[in-house]
Amino acid sequence: MGEPKNMEVCGSVMDGVAEKGGVLESPSKKAPVEYKVFPYRWAVLFIFVLYSASNAMQWVQYSIIQDAVAKYYSVSSITVYWTSMIFMVTYIPLIFPASWLLEKMGLRVTTIIGSLGTCLGAWLKVFSVPQDMFWLGFMGQTVVAMSQVFILNVPPRLAAVWFGADQVSSACSIGVFGNQLGVALGFVLPPMIVRATGTIEQIGADFQVMFYLVAGVTSVLFVLILLFFKAAPSTPPSAAADMGSSLDSNFLQSIKKLMTNRNYVLLLISYGLNVGVFYAISTLLNQLVLMYYPGANEDAGRIGLVMVVAGMIGSVMCGLILDKTHRFKETTLAVYAASAVGMVVFTFTLNCGVIGVVYLSSILLGFFMNGYLPVGFEFASEVTYPEPEGTTSGILNAVVQIFGILLTLLYEWMLSAVHDRWANLTLCALLVLGTAITAAIRPDLRRQAAEAKA
Structure with a gap:
């Protein structure tokens, strides 16, 4: 994996890249060309994974220790x-300018902006420790949330720019892995650092430690990005990347094409339902666990951790499966259906009285629900090629935030109004609906067709 990989393409690079009347037509003919991938792509991907994690770990930083935060402030x-929901709210209006910036300015500029915002937000929270300064902590959280728009839509774009055709799905899954790693750390570190049962003075000191730790990490990563993160390799890694970069895409025209793409619209709905359910469970996990296991604050964090770690494994495995088989529709449908089954199991084991069983059902749920994230990204890139991956994934994530807000508010209301069993069964029903919608998507694999014609 460390050596450059060459791919020779004979004849024209591709017989078509731009949609015109449903036919792919070539904007230009090219001579035979040799495509290379460079070892430095792994350094770029590794830096992005750490940067993504530093942002995502702050998403549930407060909500996973909700009882301690409410008590102290x-x-x-x-x-x-x-x-937590501010991450969803800010994403919706900001994703369109962020996607435009990614398309026009490239990976390096958008990554620097996002890393700077993540760092500044973390430092604002350092000064929010006094009990009357929760507003400043919320402001810092908002800045971090705004910076998220420069992260979530990057993995498919980074994979397409830096990685060859036989590694692009795996690279995307590793990029998504960074976000999941951050969420996992966000679940496990705050309950370990902040003692919910401590005195007000102890909780304040714990907050100070946690905020300084996060601010220090984000500062180091900002410097690393300035020094080592590159926008693109010197030569494109694949025929699809070459022809995609040669297109003079119009941002508004791309959005119009995406919104009239039947398969993409169906994927938007199904993807939003799946990830929205995960957001709702993650945001209210502390309350959910403490409902049946009083005092199990650290267990709530660890359950979130195992859920996300299992999802990391699922993500990478799904990426490898896609690269080996290129069966995007079948893989997406199978993982989605398994997510619904996992949610049913989680629902009926939550109140069993043995918290170890809840850990096991959380592993099952997390493996498929989080494993679905890169699969959905890559399926979207396939059915919308040659539209820019950043725009495709950006709109996908914007819809996710809308579903996330609505489902979190619905879930929070149902937990207090009709108890957890009916609330969880409602989420199960939504996942079943999402599975049916996924089954209706046609496997129009345009990017694979472009590579096959090369």
Whole structure:
């Protein structure tokens, strides 16, 4: 994997890249060309994974220790939950300018902006430790949330720019892995650092340690990105990447094409349902666990951890499967259906009285639900090629945030109004609906067709 890999392409690079009347037509003919991938692609991907993790770990930083935050700052539980939902709210209006910036300015500029915002937001929280300064912590959380728009839509774009055709799905899954790694750390570190049962003074000191730790890490990563993160290799890694980069894409025209693409619209709905359910469970996991296991604050964090770690494994495995088989529709449908089954198992084991069983059902749920993330990204890239991957994934994530907000609010209301069993069964029903919608998507694999014609 460390050696450059060459791919010779004979004849014209591709017989078509731009849609015109449903036919792919070539904007230009090219002489035979040799494509290379460079070892430095792994350094770029590794830096991005760490940067993505540093942002994602702050998503549930407050909500996973909701009881401690509410006690220390004297704020309501719903106010604490908004520190997570602000990530969803800010993403929706900002993703369109962020996608435009990614398309026009490239990976390096957008990554520097996102890393700077993540770092600044973390430092604002350092100064929010006094009990009357929760507003400043919320402001810092908002800055970090705004920076997320420069992260979530990057993995498919980075994979397409730096990696060859036989590694692009695996690279995308590793890029998504960074976000999952951050969420995992966000679940496990705050309950370990902040003692919910401690005195006000102890909780304040714990907050100080946690905020300084995150600010230090984000500062180091910002410097690494400035020094080592590159926008693109000197030569494109594949025929699809070459022809995609040669197109003079119009941002508004791309959005119009995406919104009239039947397969993409169906994927938007199904993807939003799946990831929205995960957001709702993650945001309210502390309350959900403490409902049946009082005092199990650290267990709530660890359950979130095993859920996400299992998802990391699922993501990488799904990426490898896609690269080996190129069976995007079948893989997407299988993983989605398994997510629905996992949610059913989680629902009926939550109140069993043995927290170890909850750990096991969380592993099953997380493996498929988080494993679905890169699969959905890559399927979207396939059915929308040659539209820019950043725009495709950006709209996908914007829809996810809308579903995430609505489902989190619905879930929070149902937990108090009709108890957890009916709330969880509602989420199960939504995943079954999403499975049916996924089954209706046609496997129009345009990127694979472009590579096959090369």
